[in-house]
Amino acid sequence: MTLSPSNFLFVLNTNQKLEGLRVTEVHYNPLEDGDISGNEFEFLEMKNVGVSTLPLSGAHFVQGIEYCFPNGFSVASKDFIVLASNKGMFQKRYGFEPTGEYNRQLDNDGERLTLVDLSGDTLFTFRYDDKTPWPEEPDNTGQSLVVRDATGVGDPDLPEYWTVSTRIGGSPGTDESQSGANEEYDPLLRSFVLEQNYPNPFNPSTEIRIVIPCTSFISVKIFDILGREVETLARGRFVGGKHTFRWNSDTHPTGLYFCRFEFPDGRMTRKLMVYK
DSSP states (O other), X not given: OOOOOOOOOOOOOSOGGGTTEEEEEEEOSOOOBTTBOGGGGOEEEEEEOSSSOEEOTTOEEEESSBOBOOTTOEEOTTOEEEEESOHHHHHHHHSSOOSEEOBSOOOTTOOEEEEEOTTSOEEEEEEOOOSTXXXXXXXXXXXXXXXXXXXXXXXXXXXXXXEEOSSTTOOTTSOGGGSSEETTOOTTOOSOEEOOOBSSSBSSEEEEEEXXXXXXXXXXXXXXXXXXXXXXXXXXXXXXXEEEEEEEOTTSOXXXXXXXXXXXXXXXXXXXXXXX
């Protein structure tokens, strides 16, 4: 599918209380999952890059998708907003619930996305494209458009504001640089690997590292000693390479846990010890 070039316009909001809001990721052409259309996995990500909490009660899209932020909604400094086309399918693929579910679909032929505040002032309006000099991969590889600078510096109406996600399926709810992909991937690594977490024992957090030899659908989950799933660290299609995830055990008691890495035709498990 192709996005048509157009005259682009980006309007910064004039409400200084909301100037920290930035568009940080657009996943407009996700890969399908079996018989489930890729349209069900679309999402739009925004981030509050400012130092203050932003009140978004009543803010709504007037072009593109249809969504209105509920009364009392706000986003804290450095926090993300993830709006999905299908809340249930998004949670199935990414392991967490999005902020909200929008109506309509992200138009793969190109459209303007415009968000206004309760008074009607424009917070942002922009149009994306998939042709050079824009990143072309998000139109056919299952990757997403992600902001090049995590601080949101620049104009999202310009191709240099964007790059392509390192991960198939994008990196919703996190900065691209923290999504776990290691650009120094050694092509000689040809096996699925789940390394022992470090540190271990640990309190409160530990790093879990995996190796994927090629683009694959994988999951990384944490289970307690009774076999109950306590957290999903990753679920989706990842590009080949080394990936690192961090598990924070703040809400879990001292004890033995298991990290399960599942990949096509196999799985690996490592023991983790939380000590408080």
